[in-house]
Each structure stands twice: as structure tokens, then as C-alpha cells.
Amino acid sequence: MTDLSIQIGPLTLKNPIIAASGCFGYGVEYAGVVDLSLLGGVAVKGLFLAPREGHPPERIVETPAGMLNAIGLQGIGVHRFIAEKLPELRDRRATVIVNICGSTLEEYVELARILSDAEGVAALELNISCPNIKEGGITFGCSLTGTYDVVSAVKKVTPLPVIPKLTPNVTDVASFARASEDAGADAVSLVNTFLAMAIDVETRRPKLSNIVGGLSGPAIRPIAVRMVYECRRTVKIPIIGMGGIASATDALEFMIAGADAVQVGTANFVDPFIWTKLLDGIRDYLGRHNIARVRELTGTIDTTAREKEWISS
Amino acid sequence: MTDLSIQIGPLTLKNPIIAASGCFGYGVEYAGVVDLSLLGGVAVKGLFLAPREGHPPERIVETPAGMLNAIGLQGIGVHRFIAEKLPELRDRRATVIVNICGSTLEEYVELARILSDAEGVAALELNISCPNIKEGGITFGCSLTGTYDVVSAVKKVTPLPVIPKLTPNVTDVASFARASEDAGADAVSLVNTFLAMAIDVETRRPKLSNIVGGLSGPAIRPIAVRMVYECRRTVKIPIIGMGGIASATDALEFMIAGADAVQVGTANFVDPFIWTKLLDGIRDYLGRHNIARVRELTGTIDTTAREKEWISS
């Protein structure tokens, strides 16, 4: 029996496959297509204290092997989330990771407090990296002291595992992982989307109402894998890797680079039935390679030189 | 008659389409497929003072809508370039932009001196952004003072237009454009490739011998367009935009975002006959839109809100 469980601080996930925030609604939307209890975790759509309208359409646009989004964190706010969504998630035995966003440090702290009192929250993911709203914590996410401060402040008020989500739009992402670790983060997750844009040349207008948005999907995978690899060499805390994962092979690539778990976002739009395929693929791989526990895979990239092989082809 | 010419400091390019450095050899390799004098410019492969071996294979790997490269700046060095390649480029009336790389500031200066004395060099592009070699100037490219220093040092010794090439692997690329402008750069070019990697999960080895490499191709285009847009709002000097351009539409997108000229790299691998298609496509667009001079297009992105249209479809 392969052991797929992984550890994030005090929290054990039954497997390393997590639905990425903002790509899986509040989880309940997908209860009809996938048994939520099968997932390692469900990171729900980024929540502010108050409900938010979000940006006007167009909110997404497809790009080569990727997509841009500028949703603007439309959402129901933390109170309605707890009242309206959390009970169903609990009933369906989902491992709920709540992705929280604030304009101020106090707001993160307040959100953490409120959610710590709610039943059925497994961990907090601090969204300090949303590229397409000014108040989405990106000011924290692009500053080492900002990152340090928000993580330590939230740690002080919650017993829940705290997972800052890092932006890739920085020169040295590993230093942000280090700042997070220093501040007591239980894990880091990366990457959020890359700030990007697309223009309709006929109208000369941006294709997104917000002008810029976040790039996700397979296009960014090689950059995200590199960032996970750099962070793995810098911090000891668990890393939740993501960015363009669309198959079990892709998920394994992140783990071998250094991720303990992974999140899958854009690929869920393309194939909402992907979850069991990912789990089956990982089980199959571990079986073929005689690896008993998935956690043994993390960071096992082999950077020694290769030997040539005679493959009689 | 549409006027395709654009201005880079004292230099007039006959059109805004330039072959990107490292993607067009020394130019002479392509003399058989395209009339080099038709191009706005030919940015030759990055040159050091001395010849360089480069990295062992594998040097490239394909990724979704992109490719990674870690060539390691294999090259013949500046002296052999001047002796062996420049005469042919001159004969073929190519507008030669020499991409130079150094490990030290002195090396950039020395290269600039040598090339200023050579006949047939139109401009110098300072590669301070190669992601996959330690000595490739990336230490300059990731530091504002480093960028400022190398640009001003080179400007002092050459009458040629100086074009620092910026790396996208930074938090705020516009500040590097600003530092370049302050230091007297005649233009900036961006983007170089994104630091990235890919792992073969079966062997758990990196797919590139150098472990990490640079991501180019359509995958990165939306990020590159955003960076050009940001730089355009920050500096007045010309911007040469690039990253994933594979059609006239893509080139126009960069110009509307703020580029005066563009470079095309990876797409030349896919279609070495792309050059006349790009020029024809741009001419056609300008004609359709009644734009007499291509330079009128630069930075004309319209960020006012749209009206809905009744398209009886």
C-alpha cells in the first residue's frame, strides 16, 4: 500500500493534491463532479472580511498554453462563507484551506481570528500575492519585512497552520520563503500568477477590463518548478508547489523539485474530473518506482551528470 | 506609402523588426533564407571577449508553448567575430546590433571599445540578463546600480547607440529601464528569458545539463507585453520589445503596449521565413488602419472603458 499522506506542520493531508484557490469556487460547486473528501485539500476562493464585487468583465483571456485572469477577488466575505459554505464542506469531509486577503495587516489578523473559531477550517493560506488588485496583499508579498510581519502577526492569533502564498513577480522568491519560515510559517505555497496582459490590436484595447491580470496554466510551469527548486534549497518547511500542473507527471515534477504537496488550478477548468486521474497517476508512478511513501519523493532531483545509454531503438 | 522606419537614438532602422540575439546565429547562417538587408536589424549571438565553449548538451527542451535554453553563450569571441562574420554581414548590408556580455564592467567597456572601431556595427546591446550563466552580466542586470554603472561606463567609450537588455526576473523591471535611461542608454530592450527548469520524472534528472535555463516563446508573451507597457509609462527612450512574438499581430501588440521596435527569437526557429510575413502583416495593418508611420503606433494602447456593440452575428 502506497502512503500518499503528507504533513503540513500539525496537519496531515491524506494526499498531496489540493485544489488551488480561485479555481475551485468555494468547493461546493464541484461536489457534483468529485468527492471532495478524496482531495488532499480544497483551497477556497480568496476571502476578504467583507463581500467584494470584483472587476467588471472581461475577466479572463486565453493565451498560448495559459490564461490571464483579473477576477478582482469577487467574493461573499468571510461571514457568509462561514455561514453558507463551510457547513456543506464540513458535511462532505473536505479538508478546507481558507485563502485570505486583506488590505491591512489588521485585516489578515482579524480574518485569522474569525476563521480559527469556525469549525472545519484545516489551514489558512495567506494570499499576499494576488497580482490584479491593489489591496490584495501584494504590497506584503513584494516586501520581505511585509511578508515577515503579516505571517508572524497571523501566527500569533491562530492555532491553525499558516501558509503564506508567494508571488513569482519578485527577483528572489527564495528570500520570501526564508522570511516566511523565519516568521513561523508552517509551509509556503507558490506560485501565484504572473502579472501579464494582452491587447486586442484591432481596437488597441486591453483584453481585460483591469488592463493587467495574472498568467496561469502550463505556460508558467517551468518557471514555477524552478522557483520551487530554489525555495527547497533555502527553507526546511513544507512547500506547496503549483503553476500549470495538468497531469500526474507535472505534479511529480514539482515534488521532485522540492514540493511536499501541489495545487492544481487552471487544469481543473479544462478537466474537472482530473482529480482521480492525478491520484491514480501518482500511485502508479510510486508503484513502478517502488516508492512506499510519496513524501520520500520530495526534493529528490538528481543533479549529478548523466551517463549515455545504448537504447537499441 | 507606409513609413516603417523607427529611430533608436542616432540610428534609423528601416523597419521595427529585428532578429533576436542568440536566435539567429551570427546572421550569416540565415543569409540563404532571408535577405538580411530587409530586416530592421540583426542582433547577433551574445559575444564575450574570448571564445566560449558553452554548456554541454542537453541545451534546449520544449515546454508548453515555449522552450528552455541553456546554451551557455558558446561563441567565437569578439575578435573572430570581427574578422570572420562582420565582413559578410557588411556585404549583405545587414544592420548589425552586437549583443555583448562580460563578467566584469571592464570587459563590457573593452568590448564596446573594440566594436566601436570595427566597421559595420550599428549598435551595442548589453546583455546584462542572460539567466543561465553566472558570469553573463546577470549580476549587473539584477542590480539597479550595476545596470546604471555598466551603461554609463559603456556610453563613455563608444559613439554607438547603447541598448541594455533587461531581464524579466526582477520585481520591478521599469526601475531598471529608468536606471538605464538615467545612465544615458539610447534604448532598452526587453525581455530576456525567464529563469526556469524542467525535470524528467522517470530519471529525476533535470532535462538541461545546466539544470536551469531560460524560457522563451509564446508562453511568456503576456508577461513580456506587460513589462513593455510598464516601462513605456516610466521612460522616454525607445523600447525594443520581445518575448514570444510569432506573428505580425504579436509584434503589433508589443508596439501598441509601448515598443518602438521588436525582436523575434524563438519564432525564427519554427519558421525561418517569418520575416517577410511579419513585415507584410505590419504593412497590411497600418494600411487598414490608415496609419502612415509605424512609429505613430507606439504606446497607443487605449485604456478607456469600452462600449458594447451590436454585432448582428
Place this chain on the structure above:
Amino acid sequence: MPVDVEARVIRNTRLSSEYNVLALAAPEIAAATAPGQFVMVKLGRGSTPLLRRPFSVFEVLRTNGRVDGLTLLSKRVGVTTQMLFDAVEGDVVSCLGPLGRPYTPVDPPADAWMVAGGVGLAPFATLAEVLLARGTGVTLFYGARTARDLFYLDWFRDRGVRLSLATEDGSLGDHGRVTAPLERALAGAAGRTVMVYACGPEPMLEAVARLAAKYQRPSEVSVERVMGCGLGGCYSCVIPIRDGPKGHHYVRSCLGGPVFAGDQIAWDR
């Protein structure tokens, strides 16, 4: 619950250089579809195109009464619709559905007036069938640029649907937009119970909704927003829904729609 079917192309009928009707072997989806619902389709391996695209279910195909497939009416506007146009028998189209909130069919003595603009005809074949089966009288107001872009006229006529056509170039029916004959009909329908269904470009939907309101008839419109997922996951497909007299909030049209009551939508936003 939606299902994902790797549907084989049964046949591809080109209606013009832009429009085609693609028949797909997806009986599971076809049997479960209510009029106005849609499927999310993906063609090709690999990641270009990356995302699925939404298409209304056009016809539910039956052989000897058994449902064995569905068709899509597609207009060529970009990469996926080009692939749908080019598809040949035996190709496979990944088809996820049925999705979304359907139209609400009315019963006699109410009359059903369907207003279609261009490819907005798509949901009305299945809606007409359901309405006719209930004995409801059905009229199709159908507008397009030109006569050659008006399709399936006989299909509707043969089933007893009244047609009122309009073309922008006047080549068939009313000269101008389809809202003109609709307004004439509304003006002359005093005392009759009418439900107005619309599908087409958004400005047309708005005009139809306003006309229906003006003549105090209910309307249901099917909106077309860019959809990333079709399942409520991405929040790309939102439409502003009225909140009191002045406010609005964004509702995901893949879950709350694509069919909305015409007076729910905050058209001015």
C-alpha cells in the same frame, strides 16, 4: 450532474463558409439536456487551445425514438470554432455537460415567442420541440445579416413554428433588425399571454428585454459571456444582476444562467 464524454463526430454539415452543424455521439448528455443548456467542448490534444468553449445544445438527435447524439450550431470566429468547422467524421470532441440554467417553457394558452439573432438560433430548436410537445404556440423571430445566414427555416416551419424574419440587408423578411417585427407583434398582441425568449448578441438581448418590459410581457434571455470553466469555478462569466433600484451584483452566468429573466439584468452596467 454533468458528464464528460469523448464524443465521436457523427457528421459535420457546413451551412455556409462560417456556419456548421456538428453531430456528436454524446447520448448521455443529449438525453439529459433541457432547452437553453450548454456544453463545454475541447478539441485537440495539448494546450492550444487551452480552455474549453461553451456551446448551446442545438438539436437532440434520435434514432427510432432513442436519443443517440446532439448537434452544435457553430459560427466560425476563432480557434475552437475553426476546429469545429474543420472536424471530420470520427474525430473526437471532448464534451462536458449539460450545464447551466435552462429556459422555462410555458404552457398554453400562453404563446412562446423566440427571438434569435444569428447563431443565437442555437437553443431554439430544442426549446421549440419542448414547447410544441406541450401544445404551446411558437413563433420564431429570427434576424441575421442576410438571407443566406438564416438557417433551418424549413426545420422550424415543418414542425409548425411561425416564422418572422429580418435581415439587415433586406434580402429576406423585414429590412433591419429583428426587434422591429417583434415590436410590431407586441404592439398588436393586446390581451394575449406571451412569453419572450431571446438569444443573440447582448445589445439585441437588451433591446428585447426592454421591449418585453414595455409591453408588460415576461422575457428570458440567454447571455453569452466568456466562460473559463462552465461549472462555477472561475468567476469569469459574470453578469450584473439588479439589486434594488440602483445597485447590482455579479452573478456567474454558467450557474445562475445562461438564461436569466430579462428584467433581472442590470443592462446599464
Place this chain on the structure above:
Amino acid sequence: MPVDVEARVIRNTRLSSEYNVLALAAPEIAAATAPGQFVMVKLGRGSTPLLRRPFSVFEVLRTNGRVDGLTLLSKRVGVTTQMLFDAVEGDVVSCLGPLGRPYTPVDPPADAWMVAGGVGLAPFATLAEVLLARGTGVTLFYGARTARDLFYLDWFRDRGVRLSLATEDGSLGDHGRVTAPLERALAGAAGRTVMVYACGPEPMLEAVARLAAKYQRPSEVSVERVMGCGLGGCYSCVIPIRDGPKGHHYVRSCLGGPVFAGDQIAWDR
């Protein structure tokens, strides 16, 4: 000068579940190809796959003496070769070529010994034709995993090529690698002028080059490096070439090769 042809698929012959031969209407390229040269092909719209892939020209097709196409012998290993395997008549393959440095054919009284490993058979159909036309005696040493992976044996036999086969499972010819019969032949060829041509996996090429050197015969090997462009633009395809007794430098195999003299290559690097 290479040309880029949007070549129509004339036919696709599957040789096994892995190998196929694709005939393409690219007469311009076929007529200009010398044995050992290659084409860079691209299938599909869009950017997955992004880059072209290199394939040797396998056969030059002629009808009534007029060149009208070429074939590729392809082994299914990834995305492009899968598309080549799946291609059907009428599909279009973008085909750039001919590219690279060809083999140097020898004249009688020299004998030509061609050594092929698996899909490394590809350049030897055209090479054999050119050699036979010069009256040169041709032997094909041809190894594969198993008998079912040895193709076109009659094609070569019919044209008068001597065959020496090897399979790793012993199902046909020598049991083991193709270098064993090659070495036996070299050992027994005292006094004969022989040119050894090889194409196949790199360790095989190295073994063949060393054997040729050991028996003081010249060799030419065709190497297979990952190629991004095929025209010298990207420097991805390099191979270490000897520089004095200990040194080496990297040469682009798309320009300097793919065919190199066996003793040029710094095999130990």
C-alpha cells in the same frame, strides 16, 4: 538553399505499432536531397508542439522517373512522432529542407558498409541508391530489438544490397548487437577498401567508429542531437569535435553534420 513546403500527406504506411512511413508531396525538397540530409517538420497549428523536429529523408519517390515526393521513416517516441503516426492522406506537414551535411558516397573498388540501428535505417535507402548507381557494392548491417522491428529487408535485397542482420532477442540474424557481425566482417576484410557508414543510437555510433578505427577503415556517422532550428541559429545541437589529442570544441550538428567522420567526434566527452 532549403525551402519550406506545406507538404500534403500522400499516404501513411504503418509498419508496426511504433514505426510508420509517411509519404509527403514535397518534390522540391526530395529532388535536392543528398543521402544523409534531413528535413525539419512541424505538424498542427498553434504552439504545442512548438518546435520543428528533424527527420532524415528516407526515400525519394519517383513516378515515371520524375521526383514527386519523399518519405520519412518515423518511430513513435513523443508528440510529433505520434502525430506523424496518426497522419492521414491529405493532412499537411510543414517540411523545411534539405538540411545538413550528407554522407560522402564512395566509388568502386571501395565497398560501402552501412550500419543501422533501429530507426537509424532512415538515411540508408537513399544512400544505397546513390552507391548502387555508382556501381559500389553495398552491405547493410542492420540491428534491432527483434525481427519484427527489421523493416524494408526486401527493398534492400531487391536492389542488390547484401544484408547482415542482428536482433537483441536473437529472433533473426545474429543474437545481440549489430556491432558483432560488423566486427567479424571487418576482421575478415583484409586488403579490401571499405567505407563504414553508420546511423543509430549514439553508443552504437561510438562503437562503430571505434571498430572502424581499430581496423583502419574510414567511417562516417550520422548523429542525432536535439535540434531547435536545423539552420545553425540556436546552438542546441552541438557535438564535441576533437581539437588536438585532448581538447574538443562544440560543433553544431545541423550545419557541420549530422554526418561526421567517426574519428572527428570526441566520444569521451
